[in-house]
Structure formats: C-alpha cells, structure tokens
Amino acid sequence: MDLGYVSIQLFNGLVNGAFYALLSLGLAIIFGVLRVVNFAHGAVYMLGAFAAYLLLQQFDIGFWPALVLAPIGVALLGVVVERLLLRRLYGLDPLYNFLLTFGLALFLQDAMRLRFGIQGQPYPTPDELSASVSLGPVSYPVYRLFVIAFSLLICVATWYLIERTRLGMVVRAATERAELTRALGIDVDRWVTAVFAIGIGLAALAGVLAAPMRNVAPLMGSELIILTFAVVVIGGLGSIVGAVTAGFLIGVLASLGAVFNPAFENVIVFALMAVVLLVRPAGLFGSREAA
C-alpha cells in the first residue's frame, strides 16, 4: 500500500469529518438544551445549500456573503418553528417531538422537490478557492482544505461560546437543572430559542459548505443524516466535545477504511456504532444521564 495515498485519504477523511462534526454539533446542542432529537437536521442542511444556490441564482450573491447570510436566514426560520411549533410540545412525550421534526423533514424535502425537481442544481466553487496545492504526490483542492479549517474554527468558536461565555453558562445550567435555573430568575425559554437557532444555523452552514462539492438536491440531507445520527450516538448524545471529536474521528476512520475497500466507508461507521453501544452505551463522551 502506498503511504502517499493513505495520507491523502487522511485529508479526505477530515473533510467528511468536518461535515459530520458541524451537523452533529448542532444536533448535540439542540438535544442538550431542548431534549429534542431534531430529525429535520438533514433537511436543514439541504435548505442551507439551496439558500446559497438561490442567493447566487436570484440575487447574484456569491459564496462568501452566502456563508453568513444563508445560515442566518435558515436560523430565523428555525426561530419561527421553535416559537410556533416545537414550544408547544416540551411538556409532552418525546415521541411528539420526533413526529413533528420528522414530519417537518418530509415536508421541507417534498416542498423543495416540487419546486426544483429531484435531481439537483449547480453551484460553482468560489474562484479564490478553486486552485489546488501540491500535497506530496497529488495536488489537493484548496477548497477542501478550507472546509477543514473553517469548520474547525466554527467548532472551536461554538465550544468557546458554550464553555466560556455567559450565554454558555446559562445554557449549561439549563441543560443540567432547568427548574433550578428558572428558580434563580433566569429566563430559560428565551435562551432555548437562541440555542435552537444556533444549532439550525450550524446545519445550514454545513449545507453552504457542501454546495460546491455535493449535488444540491432535495434529498442530499436525508442520506447524510443517517450517518450523522450514528456519529452522535458514538460521540454521546448532548456532548459537544463528543460530537466534534466523533465527527472528525469517524470521517478519518471511514476514509482510511476505504483504502482497503470502497464499501468499508459506510460499514465502518455502523460497526463502530455497534461496538460503542455495547461497551459504552452513553457514547464515548456522554454522561450516563443523557443515555
């Protein structure tokens, strides 16, 4: 086996891992605070990519502004959904959340399908990043390196936000003991909306990043989300560090698996999930309570 090929696969793994990390990070903080498993997360990822496409197609707004505008726009939609729909279900059995978010995912996918068809829309790589650099034996697209760096930055920023700021303190307190936090006079509900919006925004951001390298189509998220749930389970539901670490770890392991046989790429993820569930049911970084 060629060492150069293996090392390049490491980078490919990090790129895939970047998407898993961003998506599972959003899922993790939403679950942490709202105790909602957001089954519409894949559809939100798709909306992010379509938002970038529409900004370019309708308003001639390119990749860089879209990287900011699309997540904000989609996150605002998340605020509306949280206020109008999700909020009414907090006291009920988690099954209702599942039904709502799953239904939303189907609704969003079919709405986009009716409007744009199933097959996908074009989105170019931004000119500034369209070059490639020499990484040992092969040249590697700059855009992919950007995806790795940018998503790492976002993950660190999110971690800082949660662990080191006042917002994060409230969020963590609300996660641990919601009632006690309320009793201290903190308006938990307001922060709940904000956290949901951030989680949604992260998924939309992943969608924008995916647009230049993936087929921008209504079902693009429904395929990826299955893997993301596996990542979240491996990392531990509700654990921020777990989500990000597991995201990158799975990306790299799956890509290295593909060196031996392309089919291993998907198999490895689920094999690992089965092992983790057997050995550490709460996930690698999860607390027993969350499981």
Add this chain to the structure above:
Amino acid sequence: MKRVLALAMIAAVVTAACGAAAPTGGASASPAQVTLNDGKLVIGVINDQSLVYADLSGKNAVEAVKMAVEDFKAKYGENALGGPIEVITADHQNKPDLASSKAQEFYERNNADIILDVPTSSAALAIAKVANDEKKLYINITAATTDLTGVSCNKYTFHYAYDTYMLAAGTGKWVTENLGKQWYIIYPNYAFGQDMEKSFRGAVTKFGGTVVQSDGSPFPNTSGDFSNLLVKAGQLKPQILGVMQAGGDLVNVVKQYNQFKLGDQGIKLAIGLLFDTDITAIGQDQMAGVVYTTPWVWSMDDQSKAFADKFLKRTGIRPTFAHAGNYSAAWQYMEAIRRAGTDDADAVVKQLEGYKFNDFFIRNGNIRAEDHWVMHDALLAQVKPASEAKEKFDYSKVLGTIPAETASRPLADAGCKK
C-alpha cells in the same frame, strides 16, 4: 351521505355500461377490426416518482404515454382500438420487491395489458419475471441492464431505447480511439453498475484499449463522497476516468473530479450514462466538451423538435430520451394491436417480433425476434458550451450516428434462451 353513494353507484353503472358497449360500436367503426379482450386497453407505467430517477422519467413519462394515447386517437379516431384506453401508474421507489408486487397488482387486479418504463435495473428484472409468469407484455425503456435480453430474457419482455452495450459501443469506442487507451473505471456496485463495467471493459478492450483497474463504489453512497476513488485515479494516472455512476452519484463524482483538477493532470472524463437532467445539476459549462452516447436528443431534427415543443407545452420541461422512449414504445405497442386485431399478448408479441419501423425516436428500428432487443441507431453526442445554446435546455449537439448493427449486442453474446 346515502344520496352521494347512490349517485356514485349510478355513475359507476353508467360508465361501466358505456365501456362495455364501446367495443361492439367501435369494432365496426374501426377499419382495423380490433377486439379488445376485456373491452378496454390498460397501459401501466411503473417508475420512480419520488426519488433519484423521478426527473428523468417519473410522472412526466406517464404524461408522455398519455400524449401517445391522445395522439393515437387523434390519428385513428376515438375508437382506434375498439374500446377505451386507460393509463394507470405506480411509484416503485426503485425497490425490486415493490416493483414486483405493483406489477402483479396491475396485471391481475387492474387487468393491465402491458407495463412500460421501469427505471432501476434490479426493479426491471423483477417485473420481467412477473410479466413472464402472468403471460402479459412488458416493454422496458429506462432500465439499462443487458440481462433483460440476455440471461433473464423471456417471451413477453422487450427492451427499448438503450442498454449498457449500446452506451459502451458508442462512448467506449469513441473515447478509446480519440482520447486515450488506458482506462480506470469506477462504477456503482449494483446490477446496473456491474453491467456497465462489464460492457465498457468489453468495448475498451475490443478497440485496443486497456482497463488498468476498476473499482465499485458503495450504492447508495450515503456520504456523497467519491474522493478516495478520485485520489486513486490521480495516482494511477490513467488517460481516461470512466465514470459509470448515474443520477446524483454522477453529479457528485463530476463536481469532485473538477475540484481535484484531474482534467489538468491529463486524466480525461468518459461518462457512461448521461441524461439532460444531470447536465442541469452539474452545469452546462462544467460539462462542455464531454462526448456521450444516447438514443435520442430532443433538438436533433424537426420531427423530434415538434415532439419536444408539444412536451414542453404540457409539462414545462424538454423531454429526456426516457420520456420520448415511453411515448414511442406506447405508440408502437398500439400499432401492433391494430395489426394483430386484438390485444391478446401472444398475438401482439407475434406482431412485434421482427417488425421493422421508424418513428421520431427510433431510426432503423428492428425488433429482434430471438431476444426482443429493439435494434436501432444510436447517437454520439457532445455537450456544447452555454454560449452556443439557443435556449435553457439546449445542451447537446449530435456528432454522428452509431448504426443499429454496431449499437446492438451480437445475438451470439446475448445468451438468451426463451
């Protein structure tokens, strides 16, 4: 509520009576003296109406069949076949088991006389088996596997439009002779992809090329990532990267091929199966210059354009070759019924076998009796840059014709024993 029910009953009885009365009235009016077995003709269209192949065939393929029925009546009269002609449809979601049970339901419960379309090779093979068991017709249009006219052939199954052999005979030959002889082939690892790999390997070798290596990609590919195969291609440095993926997978491969700039390293792209809908998703300029094989291009001549205009008015899009193929197959089937004077499956099969014909979709058509492959000319087409396009869907120009003989797998290789 009771009144509504009663009204519905009356309506049903009246409709049934009219339907039953029609054949006797129609038989005398129709010069062809057609008698339909159960008083009406039922054409079933089974395809993917919600997933990856929904755009390239899907609901609009059903529209194409309905158009064929309307045009047929306009030409031969309302009673052209001596009875009403119904078009029914179902979504098989690309699942062979669902396709098989829908087909059974159509043939048995809905009295379908024929099933058309059926993308996804594994689903098509499942329906071919049902057709044979039920002794009813099935004309495949959108599935590509050569097994339908090979090891899995049967008396009641026909293969229209295209197959993997045709694609390889056109693209495999042209690319090997003009672009490069060393191929690295990547294919989706299921019935369609494996058949494509086999056909292209055969064609490349036949025309003096070599397949350095070939690799299957998982299907479905949930991560949407093909970088491991593209990096491998960058290291193998073949002259040609033969991409056999279809639909969304193809779009992902080409987008990532462009990002890895394999073209700049002298690794040229050859695409096994390309639909207009794929070009939309990747972008016309990103695809410009790519040479591919197709049975039909909507802008190829006046006859085809006329159909495409009518189709555009009805559906809002230009037809893919799958849409046109469904229209043409439905039309030729109804013509065969007219010649046979009945919709009895065995009689229609007899009319179809060995039949030579031309229409806007099929040129130099000949339905081979031995294996039921519909021989016809294929086209070598090239995607042109957006600057040369006359309208939004004007994607390709025709480079040349691949004669029916060359585009069809030799009978000796088919291995069909019906």
